[in-house]
Amino acid sequence: MVSERGLQVLRAIVQDYVDTREPVGSKAIVERHAFGVSAATIRNDMAQLEDEELITAPHTSSGRVPTDKGYRVFVDHLAELRPLSAAQRTAISSFLEGPGDLDDVMARTVRALTRLTGQVAIVQYPSFARATVTHVELVQLGGGRMLVVVVTDTGRVSQRLAFVRDEFDDADLATMRASIATLVVAQPVQNGMQRIADHLAGDRLAPSPRVQATDEIARLVAEELDEFRQDKLVMAGSANLARREADFRGSIYPLLEAIEEQVTLLRLMGEMVADEQGLATSIGRENEPFGLAEASIVTSDYDATGSRARVGVLGPTRMDYPTNLAAARAVARYLTRLLEEDESSR
Template identity: 80%
Template sequence: MVSERGLQVLRAIVQDYVDTREPVGSKAIVDRHAFGVSAATIRNDMAQLEDEELIAAPHTSSGRVPTDKGYRVFVDHLAELRPLSTAQRSAIASFLEGSSDLDDVLTRTVRALTSLTGQVAIVQYPSFARARVTHVELVQLGGGRMLVIVVTDTGRVSQRVASVRDEFDDSDLGRIRAELGTLLVGRPVREGLERIAARIATPDEPTVPRETATILIAKAVAEELEHFRQDRLVMAGSANLARSEADFRGSIYPLLEAIEEQVTILRLMGEMVADDQGLAASIGRENEPFGLGEASVLASDYDVTGARTRARVGLLGPMRMDYPTNLAAVRAVARYLTRILEEDESGR
C-alpha cells in the first residue's frame, strides 16, 4: 500500500519526467519540490513505488520513470485538471466560430486540439441513423448526370452525383422527386434505408427510362444514407508522432497504421469508459488488445442534439504526456463543440 507521501512523490516524478524527459532521482525531487524530508526518505518512498510497479529504472543507477501503471494511478487519483488560460480558450473559440457545416466544424475541432496539445487530435462523427430526412432534391447537371441532395433535421446536407444516362423533362423529374420524398421525408435515416432497399428490389416497368433513372437515383440515395450511419473519424497532427518518437520504445508504425485505418481507434474509443465528467483515458498496456500498448488515448464526450446521440473527441499520443493539461483541453474542446452544435440546432 503506497503512503500518501508516496503518491505525492509519484506526482512529482510524473511531472518532472513529462517536463524533462529525463529519469528523476531523489535529489532532484528534494531540490524541486517542498517535501520537507531528506533525500534518503524520498528514496524509501521511491523504493515502495518501484515495488508497486508504479515507477521503474530505465538503466542501472539511473533515476526513475513512471510506468503505464504509474500513469494510471496519477490520472485516477492525482491529476488535477489545469484550467485553460484565457488565451487558450480564445484560441478554441476562434478556431470553431464561423464554421459552415458539420464537416467544417469537426475539421476545425481537430486543428484546434492538436494546436493546443501537440498530440494527434481525433474527433468522431456522430451516427445520424436516428436523424430524420427533411428534404430530397434533384438537380440535372447535363450529360446524363443527376445531383442528389439529402438534408436531415440535424442540418447535415449531403450530396452525390448519380449517372442516369438520360435527360428528363420537369414532369418526369418532379415525379421522381415526389416518389423519393414519399419514401424518405419525415422518416429516420435507418427507416429510409429500408424503404429505399425495398423499392430497389421491386422496380416498376424496369425498361422505362424514368424507372431506370429512379432506381439509379435511389441507389445513390441509399449509398449516401449508409454513409450517414457509418462511424468515421477526423484526425490532425499525425506528424507530432514523429516528433515524439523517442518516447516510444518500439516503432511508431502501429500507431500510424491505426490512424490510417481508423477502425482500431474507433473500437478503442467506443470501449473506453467515461467518468462522471465525461472524460476517459486508456493508457499503455490497457491498449494492447488494439496493438497500441505504448500509447495513451484521452477522450471526452460531446452531445449532438439533433442526432439525439453522443460522440467523442480525443487525443492519441505517447504515455509521456501532460495529462492534466491535455484532459482539460479535451474537455474544453468537447464543451465548445457541444455548444456550437446546439446553437446551430436552435438557429435553424
C-alpha cells in the first residue's frame, strides 16, 4: 500500500518527467519540491512506488519514469485540472465564434484544440441517426451540374454535386425539388432513405429527362442520408505525432493508421467511460485491444441538441494530462453552448 507521501512523490515524478523528458531521481525531487524530508526518505518512497509498478527505471542507476499504471493513478487521484489562461480562453472563442455550418464548426474545433494542446485533436460528430430532414434545395450550376443541399433539424447541412444530362427551366426545377421534398422532408433520416428506395423500386415506363434527373438526385440524397447515420470524426494536428516520435517506444505507424481509418478510434472513444464531469481517459496499455498501446487519449463530452458526442486529444502516454483534460473540457463546453445558440436561433 503506497503512503500518502508516496502518492505525492508519484505526482512529482509525473509532472517533472512530462516537463523535462528526463528520468526523475530522488535528488531532483528534493530540490524541486518541498517535501521537507531527505533524499534517502524519497528513495524509500520511490522503491515502494516501484514495487507497486507505478514507476520504473528505464536504465540501470537512472532516475525513474511513470508506468502506464502510474499515469492511471495520477489521472484518477492526483491530477488537478489546470484552469485555462485568459489568452487560452480567448483563443477558443476566436476560433469558434462566427457563423458557419456544422462541418465548419467541427473543423474549427479541432484546429483550436490542437493549437491549445500540441496534440492530435479529435472531435466526434453528434449522431444524426434520429435527425429529421427539414429542407432540400436544388441549384442548377450549368453544364449538367446540380448542387443538392440537404438540411436536418440538428443543424447539419450537406452539399453534394449531381451530374445530370439536361438543363431545366425554373418550372421543371421546382417540380424536381418538390418531388424530392415529398420523399424526405419532415422524415427521419432512416425513413427518408426507405421512402427513396421504395420510390426508385417502382415501375416507370420511358421516364422523361426530368424524371431521370430527379431519380439520380434522389439516389444521391439517399447516399447522403446514409452517411448521416454513420459515426464520423474530424481530426487535426497529425504532424504533432512525428514531432513527438521520441516519446513513443515503438513505431507511430499504428497511430497514423488509426487516424486514417477512424474505425478504431470510434470504437475506442465509444468504450471509454466518462466521470461525472464528462471526462474520460484511456492510457497506454489500456488501449492494447485497439493496437494503440503506446498512446493515450483524453476526451470530454459535449451536447449537440440532446445528442452526446466527444471531443479530445490523442498523443503519447507522456502528455500533460491536467492541461489536456482542461482544454478538452473548455472546448467541449464552448462547443455545447455554440450549438445550443445555433439551435435556438433556428
